[in-house]
Every structure is written in structure tokens, then in C-alpha cells.
Amino acid sequence: MPVFENARFITCEAEGEVFSRMAAGPDGRILWLGDDLPAEYASLPRVDLKGAVAVPAFGDTHMHFESFSMFENTFNISDAHSFDEAAAIVRTYAEAHPREKLLIGFGACGHLVREGRLPAREDLDRWTARPLIIVKYDGHAAVCNSAMMAFFSPKVTGDPGFHEDGWLYQNAFYNGVNEVTARLSPLSIIGGLAKGASALTSAGIGLVHAVEGVGYPRDMDVDMLRMLEGGLPQTFRIFFQTMDVAKVQKRRMTRIGGCFELALDGCFGSEDAALLMPYANNPDNRGVLNYTQEQVNAFAIAANRAGLQITMHAIGDAAVEQCITAYEAALADLPRPDHRHIMIHCCMVSPAQLDRIAKLGLCLAVQAPFIDWAQEPDRYLRDILGDRADGLNPLRSMWDRGIVIADGSDAPCTRPDPIRGMHLAVNHPNPAQRLTPYEALLMRTRNAAWLGFDEKERGTLAPGKRADFTLLDADPLTIPPQSIGDIRVTGLYLRGRRVPAQAGSVTQVILKALSGGKSRK
Secondary structure, eight states, X not given: OXXXXXXXXXXXXXXXXXXXXXXXXXXXXXXXXXXXXXXXXXXXXXXXXXXXXXXXXEEEEEEOHHHHHHHHSSEEOTTOSSHHHHHHHHHHHHHXXXXXXXXEEEEEXXXXXXXXXXXXXXXXXXXXXXXXXXXXXXXXXXXXXXXXXXHXXXXXXXXXXXXXXXXXXXXXXXXHHHHHHTXXXXXXXXXXXXXXXXXXHHXXXXXXXXXXXXXXXGGHHHHHHHHHGGGSSSEEXXXXXXXXXXXXXXXXXXXXXXXXXXXXXXXXXXXXXXXXXXXXXXXXXXXXXXXXXXHHHHHHHHHHHTTOEEEEXXXXXHHHHHHHHHXXXXXXXSOOTTOOOEEEEOOSOOHHHHHHHHHHTOEEEEXXXXXXXXXXXXXXXXXXXXXXXXXXXXXXXXXXXTOOEEEOOTBTTSOXXXXXXXXXXXXXXXXXXXXXXXXXXXXXXXXXXXXXXXXTTSSSOXXXXXXXXXXXSSOTTTSOGGGGGGOOEEEEEETTEEOOSSOOOHHHHHHHHHTXXXXXX
């Protein structure tokens, strides 16, 4: 039961509330916060935080954790600046893993490479002879070499989204990913989870909204994370990416939705985000709505009746409209005063749509990292959207309507990095849409907890709550806003204990989970 001192504890309970000391009990809960230590705590052991800034542990309210973890365990070409660099990454990985029959990576992008285009089948054929699939940087398409194309069943190759240049889109992509992930071994998946958790620790993240369910046989990925989350340091709130409410009820889960099967549209990177008006570079294209309004309404009504918390992916304003309409139908069918249903992304949204979102009490899991995304640069967005690019991600308009918005990474699309998200929210390229540093911090702390019904336990620092906090080397509320991105995370404490940099081996994760680690969360 220590006293943490020589720090600047920003509580996020009220703006300007800062203390220099905190006492935690043996159960890992906060006993006291203040400056002058009461006599009753004077004999407790001390932990000198050496002048660090302590904020509530960060949350990430939209992440494909198992996919992110898988790619932490394989390879990522997102930052490659040429096909030669990408090929070298693939070959290095292949040489280090000679027994892997299928090579699975992430990050295909045409905006950073000097070739100025996405790689195609013939490019990947030169990189390796082994079956190779690389998921696009936005997570909504993938490219394969000839050996991988031969691996797929007719369910993939016969789909309209299957292209002879090696690219898989829409259902061909989802079914192709299903067939590939079905070949992964459980031990490799667990090893990836440990690496993924370690990456979250380095970013100061203690709470994760994980959207899971990408077609593993018998939904093994969902069940595996549920079984093993107790062996990982973070707390996970798992949303099952399915429209089958019965599957969720059978597992006694309380959350449903995400992307993948719950993606109402595509994304800007593939020019299939659903728009009310055509793309600026193609008057014949308005993107793709993956479902009819009747299908989405039926799902939302069924999930809401079941008492589940729902989250759905919507990027373009036509998908946003479909999502709002479905939630309106569900809540008209069965009003729930504290449903906390979520829309993910909500990148292109009109003022009138925001008014309806506020009226319904919907929450928004936004992605501030999309505001300045090297893999999807502004020049590209302006080319496909025209002046509408100026209105993307209107954080201030959302906040001022009283909508609860929280930030997430959409990992593996962007790396989990709350500091970068805060920086971009404060330095939005549209000055009218900027948040204050305190508001940006709340998006990653108080609001992140609230989105998952965790506000009684986490999200702020107060007596009775968990002693979960992240250490920073500078104060985001006092330094110049343009310098927030330079802040470094120097430590993560959960239940008053410093989290080791590494989550542990496969065996350690399994044993900790079996010993009841989940019950301590």
C-alpha cells in the first residue's frame, strides 16, 4: 500500500484539479489524493515518481486487437517508401520463418512509395514464391501473389470483389481473410497477443475496446481472447463482430458490433465509403453500402431488444445516415435511456446528422489519427472528395453538441498512440474543429471509460477508483499545443503496480489467465 509522490497527478475529475501525491490500498484502489499527506498515511512506503506527470491510464475505444497483434508477430510494410523496401521486409520475415506456409502481412499503400501505386499480384510474385497476402493499410482490402490466389476456394475467387491483379475487395476480402486466418496456429495467435499487449503498455494504454470476430473457425478468435485476456495486463471490452445476436447471447456477452461484418460501408482509401453525393474524381461512384436499410434496422432492433451495447462502422455520410436511421428505429422500438450505442469513425457527417446523433444519445468512437494520416494524405482526400475534405472529422462540432466522443486507433490501421491522437485533436488542420488539450485528454481517459460503462472504476483519478495511471515526461495541459506530439510515455501503472514492458511468454500468459487473472480486472 504505497504513497506515490513527487508527481503531477491530473485527475480528469475537474479541469485544473492537480495533486502531487496519491495513496493506494492493497486492493489497488485509490485511498487519497492531495498535497499534504495525512498522518494516517505517513508510515506507508513511498514511490518517488521523479517529477513525472500522471494521468488516468489511456483507453483505446476502437481496435482490432487480435489483428493488430497478429501483425506485430508478422510484418508491416506501411512505412516502406518503395517496392524494393517492401520486398526486403517480406523476404527478411520469410527467411526468419522458413516453416510458415502462408505469409500474412499488413500495410500495402500506394501513397508513400515512389512507384505511386499499390502493389499488384505480379509485384508480389517477385517478392516471394510462397503464398503471400498483404492487407491494405486501411484494413478493407488485400493483395495476393499468384501462389496465394491459387490457395483460395471458389467462394473467394468467384466473388465480384476478386480481381485478377491480385486484389480482394468487399466480400472477397472478408472471405479471403477468413480462409487465411483459419490456417493460423493457436500458439502463434497467443504469442501475438503478448506482443500486442506489450505495445499497448509502451503507449500507456490500460483499457481496450476490442472488436473481434474475423472468420476464424467456430469464432475461435473471440473465445480465445475472452479466455486469455486475464493473462494480459490490459482490460478488454470485447465487441463481437457479428449480426447474429444469438451467438453473442450464447456466450453471455454484452457487446456486439464493430467493423468487418458490421461495416456498413468501405473506406476512403478504396473509394468505397458510401457517400450521399458522388466522389469528386468519379461522378459515377458513390461508394458501397454493404446492407440495405431494412437489414441494418432489423439487426439494430434485435440487438437493442437483447439489451446489448451496439457499435457499427460508418465512414461516409450515406453510411452515417444508414447507421443513425437504424438506431432511431431500434430506440423507437424499445427506448433505453442509457444504451450508450456507438458509431465508429463518423468521418463525414453533416450538422443535421450530428443533431440527430446528439438527440439519440449515441456515442462516437472517432479516430483522431486519421486527421493527418501519412498512408491517406490530404492531397489524396482532396482529389477524391473535393472541398468536402475540409469537413472531415469535425471534433469540435461533435463536442459542442454534448456528444460523448472518445478516441481510438483502429489498429492495425494506425498504431496505438494516444499522444499522437491528442496532438492531432488539438492541432486539427481546420482551426474551427480543434479541441482544447484538456478535452483531448478526456477523449482518451474519462470518455473512453464512459463508452464502456467503466466510469465507476476507471477514466479519472479519485478515491475508490482503480489506481490506473500513465506517466508522461511533460504536461499536455501546460506545454505549447504544437508540442504535445513530442510527449513520451514513461510508464504504466495498473492497480497501483507498474506494468512490465513485456507481457510474458505464451506459457506465462496462459498460466496467468488460468490462475484467475481476469477476476482481478
